[in-house]
Amino acid sequence: xxxTDAERRQGAELRPAPPQWLVQxxxxxxxxxxVHVGDCYAAARSGRCRPATQQQAIDALRQHVRxxxxxxxxxxxxxxxxxxGLRPRWQAHEEGQAxxxxxxxxxxTADRG
Numbered sequence: 678x679x680x681t682d683a684e685r686r687q688g689a690e691l692r693p694a695p696p697q698w699l700v701q702x703x704x705x706x707x708x709x710x711x712v713h714v715g716d717c718y719a720a721a722r723s724g725r726c727r728p729a730t731q732q733q734a735i736d737a738l739r740q741h742v743r744x745x746x747x748x749x750x751x752x753x754x755x756x757x758x759x760x761x762g763l764r765p766r767w768q769a770h771e772e773g774q775a776x777x778x779x780x781x782x783x784x785x786t787a788d789r790g
Contacts, residue, residue, distance in 0.1 A: 696728035698750065700737055709742050717748035 699713040699720045706725075712734050713720035720726045729737070735754055738744060744751040751757075 698729045698731055698734035699726040700729045700733065700742075701726045701745075709737050711743050711745050712737050712750045713745045714748040714750050714753050717745055719745055719747045 696715045699715055699717065700709050701711040701713060701720060701723055702708065702725045703710045704725075710725075712729075713726060715728075731754070734750060735756070738751055738754070738756060
């Protein structure tokens with residue numbers, strides 16, 4: 678059987694939209710390992726991701742599940758990682774806690790010359 682252009686178009690229209698957020702489960706399929714943005718290429722390669730709502734993604738990040746280093750869902754959600762937990766970026770600005778990142782401690786530049 679041949680698929681016509683009309684059938685392809687109809688299939689594309691009926692296909693559900695991709696999820697906005699994904700959670701990646703560990704090898705035991707019960708622990709959440711990471712949170713991803715829905716179109717993250719690293720999530721597609723893992724094969725262990727499931728769709729999640731925005732609230733589920735935020736809750737996972739607040740429970741110290743690591744955000745993907747490639748798609749940065751914490752940034753996409755507008756959350757900042759502070760000592761007091763993740764909070765919306767606008768709230769951190771109001772509290773005066775959002776500012777330039779502090780320099781990495783332990784790295785010294787030796788004056789040579």
